[in-house]
Structures are given as structure tokens and as C-alpha cells.
Amino acid sequence: MRNAFIEELVALAEADERVMLLTGDLGFMVLEEFQQRFPERFINCGVGEQNMVGVATGLAEAGFVPFVYSIATFATLRPYEFIRNGPALHGLPVRVVGVGGGFDYGHNGVTHFALEDYAVMRTQPAITTVVPADEAQARTALRKTADLPGPIYFRVSKRGNELPGLDGRFDLGRLTMVREGEDAAILAIGSIAHEAVAAARKLEERGISAAVGVVPSFNPSPTEDIAAALSDVPLALTVEAHYRDGGLGSLVAETIAEGGLACRLLRAGVSQMPGGETGSQGYLETRHELDAPNLAAQIEQALVPAG
Amino acid sequence: MSSGERKRYANAIRRTIIEQSHRANVGHIGSALSIADLVAAVMEGPAQLDRGAERDRIVLSKGHAALALYAALHLQNRLEDGAIDTYCDDGTLLGVHPEHDLDGVDFCTGSLGQGLSLGTGAALAAKRQRSKRRVYVIMSDAELNEGSTWEAVMFAAQHRLDNLTLLIDLNGQQALGYTREVIDLGAVEDKLSAFGWATQVAPGHDQDALAAALETTEMGRPQAIVAKTTFGYGVSFMESQIKWHYLPLDDETCAAALAELDTRVTA
Numbered sequence: 001m002r003n004a005f006i007e008e009l010v011a012l013a014e015a016d017e018r019v020m021l022l023t024g025d026l027g028f029m030v031l032e033e034f035q036q037r038f039p040e041r042f043i044n045c046g047v048g049e050q051n052m053v054g055v056a057t058g059l060a061e062a063g064f065v066p067f068v069y070s071i072a073t074f075a076t077l078r079p080y081e082f083i084r085n086g087p088a089l090h091g092l093p094v095r096v097v098g099v100g101g102g103f104d105y106g107h108n109g110v111t112h113f114a115l116e117d118y119a120v121m122r123t124q125p126a127i128t129t130v131v132p133a134d135e136a137q138a139r140t141a142l143r144k145t146a147d148l149p150g151p152i153y154f155r156v157s158k159r160g161n162e163l164p165g166l167d168g169r170f171d172l173g174r175l176t177m178v179r180e181g182e183d184a185a186i187l188a189i190g191s192i193a194h195e196a197v198a199a200a201r202k203l204e205e206r207g208i209s210a211a212v213g214v215v216p217s218f219n220p221s222p223t224e225d226i227a228a229a230l231s232d233v234p235l236a237l238t239v240e241a242h243y244r245d246g247g248l249g250s251l252v253a254e255t256i257a258e259g260g261l262a263c264r265l266l267r268a269g270v271s272q273m274p275g276g277e278t279g280s281q282g283y284l285e286t287r288h289e290l291d292a293p294n295l296a297a298q299i300e301q302a303l304v305p306a307g
Numbered sequence: 308m309s310s311g312e313r314k315r316y317a318n319a320i321r322r323t324i325i326e327q328s329h330r331a332n333v334g335h336i337g338s339a340l341s342i343a344d345l346v347a348a349v350m351e352g353p354a355q356l357d358r359g360a361e362r363d364r365i366v367l368s369k370g371h372a373a374l375a376l377y378a379a380l381h382l383q384n385r386l387e388d389g390a391i392d393t394y395c396d397d398g399t400l401l402g403v404h405p406e407h408d409l410d411g412v413d414f415c416t417g418s419l420g421q422g423l424s425l426g427t428g429a430a431l432a433a434k435r436q437r438s439k440r441r442v443y444v445i446m447s448d449a450e451l452n453e454g455s456t457w458e459a460v461m462f463a464a465q466h467r468l469d470n471l472t473l474l475i476d477l478n479g480q481q482a483l484g485y486t487r488e489v490i491d492l493g494a495v496e497d498k499l500s501a502f503g504w505a506t507q508v509a510p511g512h513d514q515d516a517l518a519a520a521l522e523t524t525e526m527g528r529p530q531a532i533v534a535k536t537t538f539g540y541g542v543s544f545m546e547s548q549i550k551w552h553y554l555p556l557d558d559e560t561c562a563a564a565l566a567e568l569d570t571r572v573t574a
């Protein structure tokens with residue numbers, strides 16, 4: 001997804017000379033085209049994410065639209081206070097691009113797992129967060145948010161294969177349904193949505209009809225769409241490659257509670273800091289019960305209690 | 308403005324600091340007094356503030372001394388009438404730390420160690436836009452404790468931001484003690500020189516020396532002026548006293564402070 005995102009960014013930079021790209025010394029085999037096309041608008045800031053965001057704030061104050069690029073953990077957590085006191089407080093169009101969400105960086109270990117990135121971003125009302133589910137949605141999202149006056153955090157997955165039924169759709173603050181169903185609704189965010197769709201297919205084989213919706217953004221969050229989608233189903237499951245608290249699961253819990261909806265909620269996500277072992281992305285997602293069989297089982301067990 | 312006029316302007320800034328701190332019953336007085344001369348030297352010196360988007364930028368990285376900036380803006384008639392008298396009132400834009408929504412404030416500050424990065428970005432923007440505008444960053448010496456400051460120091464040198472001026476308020480004090488006892492900064496000028504900055508040391512309450520230092524820029528290198536200042540400068544009972552980072556003034560200390568400032572002006 002990151003290559004598609006940067007390709008789209010090159011197109012954006014072609015049309016808009018305010019666009020700059022700053023990197024925290026990352027992006028080998030990803031950023032070269034931008035660098036070659038727009039050398040004056042590309043800066044390797046070195047390994048200094050705090051300064052990178054501060055510099056981006058100074059650039060944005062003077063009219064630029066700087067994209068700052070790093071691995072999602074380094075792009076969000078290290079310079080978090082700079083993001084808060086910089087683009088968020090000043091209302092400036094700095095774009096923080098965090099590569100890799102959840103277990104995207106697999107064998108690299110916990111320092112590289114973004115598991116709280118959009119929770120901390122979501123708590124800042126002034127920051128829009130965009131989490132595309134596939135490459136086509138990432139491209140649309142970048143185009144459709146180009147003129148947003150305030151800051152945006154993009155969580156850009158390393159996986160980008162097409163999510164069936166999404167068709168590149170992105171509407172900021174709207175829920176996009178990719179599958180209809182009456183027995184349960186699965187709400188997913190980011191590229192882990194593939195597992196949600198696969199889980200719905202498994203459930204269908206067992207006679208359970210599960211809808212699947214993709215949540216693409218926070219602030220604005222699709223609370224009204226979520227409330228509407230959950231008004232007629234007895235059970236919802238949120239799916240995210242992120243800690244269970246603070247992200248999509250929390251958003252949906254808040255929406256259910258505040259709307260007084262009669263819908264039970266299950267939240268799939270990472271519940272403990274995943275230290276002590278590492279492995280491939282697929283292995284880790286299964287360990288944390290984010291794979292399709294586990295997701296399907298959670299719904300099945302809730303709808304058809306054992307015994 | 309002549310250097311004599313700038314001295315009087317700096318003293319008027321100090322007077323406003325004392326009056327407003329007393330009225331609002333808040334502290335940070337010693338920090339604001341420490342930079343009154345630096346603010347005066349920049350704002351009544353080379354800084355061009357009336358050119359709209361092409362104005363020079365001022366970043367008060369040590370945001371807790373914002374009253375010195377408000378006082379300077381007030382004395383230049385850049386604040387709305389009466390605005391200075393709302394300092395630290397409910398609903399005011401003039402809080403202890405500066406907000407960019409206030410005309411004359413380019414950047415919000417208050418978290419130490421962020422201002423130089425903001426100023427560096429502003430300077431880089433000017434370069435990319437082929438603009439002649441300059442950026443002045445006023446920083447406390449304790450902000451040299453912050454790692455992010457050194458990220459910006461290296462970045463500015465790498466990008467040859469000779470339109471960036473950093474004034475370090477080297478008063479040797481930080482919130483809980485003297486810098487030599489907390490994190491000894493050693494020879495700050497040597498460190499900045501080693502990082503590629505055009506560095507000068509200047510007496511921080513000497514308007515002639517500050518004006519000369521501000522004029523001495525060097526092509527291809529960012530400029531640092533290590534200004535040797537006295538915390539609480541101008542009010543002898545506050546000078547170099549840690550407690551005046553915190554204490555507000557009562558009627559008696561306020562009157563004594565103003566009387567001493569008035570003596571200095573006439574002397």
C-alpha cells in the first residue's frame with residue numbers, strides 16, 4: 001500500500017506545488033520517485049522525528065503541505081507532543097504518514113508494531129486519522145483529503161491487496177459496507193479487513209449471515225453510519241490490528257452506549273503487549289485471534305452458545 | 308531606534324512585566340525580565356514585522372516568558388487597546404504562554420525544546436520560497452537539556468539556514484536550580500560552533516553589543532548569539548534568585564521593583 005500511496009502523492013505533488021515530503025531516514029525503494037521528481041521538495045530529516053514534525057509545522061505555517069514519513073510507531077509516538085502542539089494546535093495541514101500498522105513489521109518485534117497509533121491520534125479532536133483498507137482506498141483517501149486545512153494522520157499498511165467489495169471507495173467520516181448480512185455486523189479498519197471478509201464467508205458456509213463494514217477514518221468518525229448499521233443486528237464484532245482499547249472497538253462501544261442500541265459488542269484486537277516472542281505477521285495475527293477462523297468462531301460462539 | 312532608545316524600550320518592557328505580573332498575581336517574572344533586552348534588540352532592531360506574510364518570524368521558544376513579548380507588542384501598539392490589561396484574565400488570549408491566535412505571535416510555545424524546530428522549519432520555508440525573511444528564536448539555556456533542540460541544531464546547520472538567528476538566554480538558571488548544578492552546559496558557544504553554527508557570545512543586557520551581534524551574520528551558517536543574561540535583571544532582589552521563577556509580587560515588592568527600574572532609566 002505504501003508504494004501506491006507514494007505514487008498518488010507524486011501525482012498530488014505534480015498538481016500542487018505546496019506538497020513536500022519529509023522522511024525520518026526511511027523509505028528505501030519507496031520514496032525515490034518523489035525525490036527524483038521534486039528534489040527541492042524532498043528532505044531526509046535524518047533520524048529525528050521530533051524535529052521533523054517541528055520543521056513541518058514551520059513549513060506549513062508558511063504555506064507548504066508537508067508529508068512526514070516514518071514507520072508508524074516512530075511517526076506518531078516519538079513526536080506526539082510536537083504533533084499536538086504543532087499542527088494540531090496551530091490548525092496546519094501537516095500530514096503524518098505512518099507506515100505499517102499492527103503486526104505489519106512481523107519479525108522486527110514490538111518496537112515496530114503500531115498498536116496504539118490511532119488511539120493516541122484519535123484523542124486529539126483536531127487531528128483527522130485515515131486508515132485505508134487497501135491500495136485503491138488509500139489512493140482515493142489521499143485525493144479526497146488533499147485540501148483538508150488541518151492535520152491528518154495516515155496509517156499506511158504494508159499490505160495493499162484489493163479488499164473484495166470496497167472498489168476503492170472512500171468517504172471521510174463514512175462507513176463503507178462491503179458485504180450485507182442480518183445476523184451480525186463485522187466492522188473493520190485497515191488491511192486486517194481482509195480477515196473480516198474471510199470470516200464472513202466462513203460464517204456464510206455455516207448459515208450465519210454477517211455484514212462487513214469498513215471504517216476509514218476517525219475525526220470525523222462514522223458514528224451515525226455505525227449506529228444505523230448496528231440498529232438491526234443483535235451482535236457486532238470490531239476487528240483491528242491495534243490494541244483493543246482506544247481505537248475502533250472503543251469508538252463502536254461509545255456509539256452503542258451513547259445511542260442506547262441493543263447490540264452486543266465483541267472487540268477483536270490486541271489485548272496485551274506482545275512481548276516475549278516474535279514471528280511473521282500471519283503468525284502474530286493468529287496468536288492474537290485476528291485471523292478469519294478465530295473471528296468467525298467468536299461470532300459463532302456468541303450467536304450459538306455452547307451446549 | 309537608537310541604542311539609547313532601545314535601552315529605554317527594554318526598561319519599559321521590564322516595567323510592564325512588573326506591573327502586569329503584579330496585577331495578575333502570577334510568577335515567571337525573573338524569566339521575562341531576563342529576556343527583555345533580547346526582545347527589545349530584535350523587535351526594535353533588525354526584525355521586520357510589518358510585511359504581512361513576508362514578515363520576519365519570531366519564535367519565543369521559552370514560552371513561559373511570554374509577558375516580555377506581550378509587553379514589547381503592547382509598547383509597539385501592536386496589541387488592541389487594553390489587551391495587555393487582560394493578561395492572565397479569564398477568557399483572554401494573553402496567557403502565561405503565547406498563542407498564535409494573538410496577532411504578533413507566530414507560534415504557540417510553552418513546551419520547552421520545540422521552538423527551534425519550528426523556527427528551523429520557518430527558515431527552511433523562507434529559503435524554499437526564495438524569500439529574504441529571517442527567523443529569530445529566543446530560547447532559554449535549559450532548553451539545551453532537550454534532545455530535540457540538538458536535532459534542530461544539526462538540521463539547521465545541514466541545510467545552511469543562514470536566515471535563522473538563535474538567541475540563547477544564558478542566565479544559568481532553570482526551574483529548580485542553577486544549570487551548572489542540574490545539567491552543566493559548559494561552553495555553549497563551543498558546542499554550537501562545533502555543530503557548524505556561526506556563534507557569538509554577547510553581554511545580554513547591552514543593546515550596543517546585541518545590535519552588533521545581530522548584524523554579524525555569516526553566509527551559509529545559522530547564527531547563534533549566546534547572550535549572557537541575568538535572571539531577574541533590573542530588579543536587584545530578584546536577580547539570580549531561583550524563587551523568582553515562581554513568586555508573584557505583592558504591593559510592597561512591586562513598588563520597590565518599579566522604583567528601582569525608574570532609577571535605572573534616569574541614571
